[in-house]
Amino acid sequence: MNLATTTQAWITRVEHKLDTVLPADTQHPQKLHQAMRYSVLGGGKRIRPLLVYASGVSLGAPIEALDAPAAAIELMHAFSLVHDDLPAMDDDELRRGRPTAHIAFDEATAILAADALQPLAFKVIATDPDLRVTAETRLRMIQLLADACGSLGMTGGQSIDLSSEGRKLSAAQLEHMYKLKTGCLLEASVLAGAITAGANDATVELLKRYIDNLGLAFQIRDDVLDVEGATEVIGKQQGADIERNKATWPALFGMAAAKQKSAELLEAALREIESLGAAADPLREIARYMVSRCM
Amino acid sequence: MNLATTTQAWITRVEHKLDTVLPADTQHPQKLHQAMRYSVLGGGKRIRPLLVYASGVSLGAPIEALDAPAAAIELMHAFSLVHDDLPAMDDDELRRGRPTAHIAFDEATAILAADALQPLAFKVIATDPDLRVTAETRLRMIQLLADACGSLGMTGGQSIDLSSEGRKLSAAQLEHMYKLKTGCLLEASVLAGAITAGANDATVELLKRYIDNLGLAFQIRDDVLDVEGATEVIGKQQGADIERNKATWPALFGMAAAKQKSAELLEAALREIESLGAAADPLREIARYMVSRCM
Numbered sequence: 061m062n063l064a065t066t067t068q069a070w071i072t073r074v075e076h077k078l079d080t081v082l083p084a085d086t087q088h089p090q091k092l093h094q095a096m097r098y099s100v101l102g103g104g105k106r107i108r109p110l111l112v113y114a115s116g117v118s119l120g121a122p123i124e125a126l127d128a129p130a131a132a133i134e135l136m137h138a139f140s141l142v143h144d145d146l147p148a149m150d151d152d153e154l155r156r157g158r159p160t161a162h163i164a165f166d167e168a169t170a171i172l173a174a175d176a177l178q179p180l181a182f183k184v185i186a187t188d189p190d191l192r193v194t195a196e197t198r199l200r201m202i203q204l205l206a207d208a209c210g211s212l213g214m215t216g217g218q219s220i221d222l223s224s225e226g227r228k229l230s231a232a233q234l235e236h237m238y239k240l241k242t243g244c245l246l247e248a249s250v251l252a253g254a255i256t257a258g259a260n261d262a263t264v265e266l267l268k269r270y271i272d273n274l275g276l277a278f279q280i281r282d283d284v285l286d287v288e289g290a291t292e293v294i295g296k297q298q299g300a301d302i303e304r305n306k307a308t309w310p311a312l313f314g315m316a317a318a319k320q321k322s323a324e325l326l327e328a329a330l331r332e333i334e335s336l337g338a339a340a341d342p343l344r345e346i347a348r349y350m351v352s353r354c355m
Numbered sequence: 356m357n358l359a360t361t362t363q364a365w366i367t368r369v370e371h372k373l374d375t376v377l378p379a380d381t382q383h384p385q386k387l388h389q390a391m392r393y394s395v396l397g398g399g400k401r402i403r404p405l406l407v408y409a410s411g412v413s414l415g416a417p418i419e420a421l422d423a424p425a426a427a428i429e430l431m432h433a434f435s436l437v438h439d440d441l442p443a444m445d446d447d448e449l450r451r452g453r454p455t456a457h458i459a460f461d462e463a464t465a466i467l468a469a470d471a472l473q474p475l476a477f478k479v480i481a482t483d484p485d486l487r488v489t490a491e492t493r494l495r496m497i498q499l500l501a502d503a504c505g506s507l508g509m510t511g512g513q514s515i516d517l518s519s520e521g522r523k524l525s526a527a528q529l530e531h532m533y534k535l536k537t538g539c540l541l542e543a544s545v546l547a548g549a550i551t552a553g554a555n556d557a558t559v560e561l562l563k564r565y566i567d568n569l570g571l572a573f574q575i576r577d578d579v580l581d582v583e584g585a586t587e588v589i590g591k592q593q594g595a596d597i598e599r600n601k602a603t604w605p606a607l608f609g610m611a612a613a614k615q616k617s618a619e620l621l622e623a624a625l626r627e628i629e630s631l632g633a634a635a636d637p638l639r640e641i642a643r644y645m646v647s648r649c650m
Contacts (some may be wrong), residue, residue, distance in 0.1 A: 081507055092506050092514040143470060149460035162518060167443035171466070172514050175438060176506035179471045183501035187492045195490035199481045206478035211378055211387050211471035219387040219467050 063307070063345045068112055070130075075101065076108040077131040081184050083106045095165045095173035098178075098322035100138040103156045107278070107350060115253030115267065124322040128188035129201060134265050135181040136209050137245060142174035144218055165264035181205065193256060201252055208248035212299040221306070235303060242282075250343075253320040263336070266326025270332040270343065277325035278350045283308040287315065309339070326351045357642045362405055363427075368418070369404040370396065372426040377480050390460045390468035391475075395433040398451045402573070402645060403428045405627060409637040410562065423483035424496060425548035430476040430627035431504050432540060437469035439513055449457030476500065488551060496547055503543035512536025516601070524602040528551035532602070537577075545638075557638040558631070565627040565638065573645045575613050578603040582610065621646045 078100055085094040109130035116126040143158040145152040146167065153163050177294050185191070193201075207213055217240030224277035250271045254264055256314060287310055310318040329347050333340050373395055380389040411421040439460065440447040440455040448458050457465035480486065480496050488496075502508055512535030517641035519532060545566045549559055582605055605613040624642050628635050 087507075089506070089511050089514045089518070092511055093585055096506060109595050127369065139470075146463075146466065148466060168441075168517050168625055169514065171438055171441065171443060172510050173506075175434075175470075175473075176504075176510040178470075178509075179505040179508075180499035181478045182474075183498055183505070186497045186501065195494050199490050203478055204482045206474035206481065209471075210474040210478070211384070211391060211468075212382075213474075215467050215471040215474075216384050216387055219384045219464065223384070223386065323360075 063349060066342070066345075068115040068351065071106045073113070073127055074106060074130040074134060077127040079136060080133055081135075081180060081188075091165065094230055095161055095169045096176055098164060099142045099161045099170075099173055100135060100177065101193055101219065102158055102212060104134075104138075104208055105132060108137050109345050110349075111246060111249035111271070112253040112256075114346040115250045116243060116256050117142065117253075118336065118340040118343045119254055119257035119259050119263065120339070121253065121257035122192070125192050126189045127254050128184050129256060130190040130249075132181040132184040132205060133249050133252060135177045135184070136205060136214075139174040139177040139181075140214055140218065140245075142170050142177075142211070146170065149218070149222060155168045172330050179210070191256065193258075195254060201255055204248050204251055204255070208244040209263055213240055213244035214242075217244070229309065229312070231312065234309065234312060234348055238279040239272075246275040247271045247279070255353055266332055266335070267343075270329045270347075273325045273329035273332065274347050274350065277322045277329065280309040280322040280325070281351050283310050284315065284318050284322070292297065358644060360645065361637070361640075364406055365408040366401045368408070369401060369425040371381075371451070372422040372428060376426055376430075376475060376483075386464055387468055387471065387573075390456055390464045394437045394456045394465075395430060395472065397453055399429075399433075401429065401470055403432050403640050404495040405563055405644075406541060406544035406566070407548040407551075409641040410545045411551050412548075413631065413635040413638045414549055414552035414554050414558065416548065416552035417487070417636070419485045420487050420551050421548060423479050423486040424521040424551060425544075427476040427500060427545050428540065429549060430472045430479070431500065431509075435467040435504070435509055435513065437465050437472075440445065441465065443514070444517060454638055455592070461465065471518075471641040473504070486551065492550060496550055498547055499543050499550070503539040508535055508539035509537075519602045520522060522602065524607070529602055529607060531565060533558065533571055533574040534567075537574050538567065541570040542566045543572070561627055561630070562638075565624045565642075568620045568624035568627065569645065570644050572617045572624065575604040578605050578647050579610065579617070580614050607618060617646055 082097050082100060083093045086096050087093050106268065110240055112130040112133060113123070113126050117123065141155060142161045143151050145155055146162055148269065150162050154160065158164070160170070161173060167175070182205065191198070199328055209215060217237055220237045221241055224233075247268060250267050250337055251264060259267070286308070309321065313321070326347060330344055333343055336343070377392050377395060378388045380392050382388050407425040407428060408418070408421050412418065416587050423488065436450060437456045439445050440450055441457055447455050449455065455465070456468060460468070477497055477500065480493055482498065484494070489523070504510060512532055515532045516536055542563060546559060549562055554562070581603070605614065608616070621642060625639055628638055631638070
């Protein structure tokens with residue numbers, strides 16, 4: 061697998077699907093649709109869709125069946141970013157090198173645009189014709205996505221993140237917050253690919269351990285980049301976490317320990333999928349890609 | 356049917372289901388779960404659940420199968436109220452006679468609590484064991500709910516409502532805004548009950564016309580109450596629409612014409628379901644209840 065070519069092909073696929081399922085910006089109410097498209101189609105690393113494809117392809121799913129879950133999960137991710145950026149939350153003005161949605165439009169439109177991305181994500185899984193799985197499997201995927209995004213998943217994680225500003229968290233508390241805020245949707249991405257491929261329970265359990273390790277490695281790497289990366293590389297204000305006195309791995313343990321922890325977790329993730337053999341190379345490549353970017 | 360007894364029994368049913376599906380407020384993250392429960396369990400007319408029950412019972416669905424769609428739709432309604440009340444939107448401090456969620460908690464928590472109600476609604480439909488319908492029927496209901504709440508439904512309606520403040524709308528524009536903001540979820544309520552009962556396509560079409568008329572009658576009645584009702588009856592600041600210079604039916608045509616239009620639409624709604632016979636009395640009673648309240 062040529063990683064650069066493959067990831068670019070997958071990104072093209074998911075962006076085409078996103079473009080298709082999002083209402084046209086000429087459709088009424090236009091401003092809302094413009095804000096939805098702005099929030100979703102404005103670039104981004106597309107890590108979650110890549111995980112859907114890597115997992116699905118590794119386990120033998122037809123590529124065109126993976127477009128819908130990949131798009132649905134990216135819609136959910138975009139929803140969370142728009143709300144996280146709001147003045148009442150992280151109050152960020154820059155995202156992916158562009159003004160955040162509430163700056164480019166207005167606060168009410170940003171809130172509503174993100175609100176409308178959620179049902180669209182569920183609808184895509186419920187109805188997409190290229191997702192050739194049984195109705196029961198679609199329901200399982202809807203449950204997976206709902207759990208990953210609800211109060212015991214991503215949204216709960218953001219709530220904990222906000223309430224932890226200025227407080228010193230233990231490593232366990234920090235891991236729990238990472239797990240909810242970022243880990244749950246990353247896990248849903250890998251499992252959505254696996255479920256589309258018809259993976260058995262044992263494989264699903266093994267993939268959960270893979271993404272548990274990889275997700276934390278990725279989050280720690282993100283924190284490292286927040287300190288070290290230039291604004292133009294990471295696409296948001298550098299040092300924003302420090303400025304807000306946010307609990308992060310580097311703040312708690314220092315940069316060197318954070319980098320080492322991230323590398324160890326990557327190795328642990330790779331060990332978990334050893335038994336899947338050469339077919340799972342896409343899952344290995346994507347793992348290295350997620351943790352090594354911008355190092 | 357004794358309306359008062361029946362509606363109270365249905366309200367008790369849906370509130371029990373809501374209490375069951377919402378995470379306990381002792382569960383971590385507590386503040387988020389407290390805000391979710393505060394937003395959902397704080398009273399309210401429960402019009403949408405009543406429509407689910409009235410429709411389902413009229414068409415022969417077992418009552419316990421209706422609890423899940425009734426609860427799911429109320430979760431979606433509560434989500435929309437919390438976001439509509441935010442400072443960036445209608446900036447309301449009072450809802451159902453109590454402080455709105457962002458006043459009782461804080462703005463970030465209110466945004467997130469509502470965000471977490473959406474996936475919960477979809478999860479309830481995807482998984483509730485008492486909703487004894489096929490997986491295909493659950494998916495149909497998920498699509499129905501997603502369409503009703505998305506950018507071409509409720510959320511789109513709120514966007515149009517905000518952008519119409521201070522502008523003079525035509526009757527057609529106003530009806531379109533009402534239809535999206537309120538009508539779509541009311542329609543989803545009636546259809547969710549009908550789908551649970553296994554209604555055929557002809558009945559579904561007839562119910563769409565019933566709720567189309569009834570929904571507009573209900574919205575006009577709501578506007579009338581905003582002008583005439585005392586704060587303690589309507590549970591929010593009286594005259595709030597006028598203060599914000601919102602487009603409403605009374606503002607456009609005057610109070611007398613608004614009341615007459617509402618009464619005519621009620622009659623039209625009742626005519627649409629004449630063919631359903633005595634079994635559909637719950638749909639008739641609920642229609643009169645929705646339009647006559649507080650007159």
